[in-house]
Amino acid sequence: MVQRILCEVDNCKYWANGNRCNADVIYVTNQTAEEAVDTDDTGCKTFNPE
Ligand code: SF4
Numbered sequence: 001m002v003q004r005i006l007c008e009v010d011n012c013k014y015w016a017n018g019n020r021c022n023a024d025v026i027y028v029t030n031q032t033a034e035e036a037v038d039t040d041d042t043g044c045k046t047f048n049p050e
Helices: none
Strands: 028-030 040-043
Touching: none
Parallel strands: none
Antiparallel strands: 028 040
């Protein structure tokens, strides 16, 4: 499966020019204790600061 992940977090070690994510897999988590209801409630746990 071809994946294309766009991301604006440019201080992550997986980030590349053009807002591309070079990680093989990303793990997205629910940032709340309840059901996520909008995008702000989710986050990338694969983020790794440079
Ligand atoms: S691992 Fe997550 S935070 Fe890092 S570039 Fe990819 S999508 Fe963005």
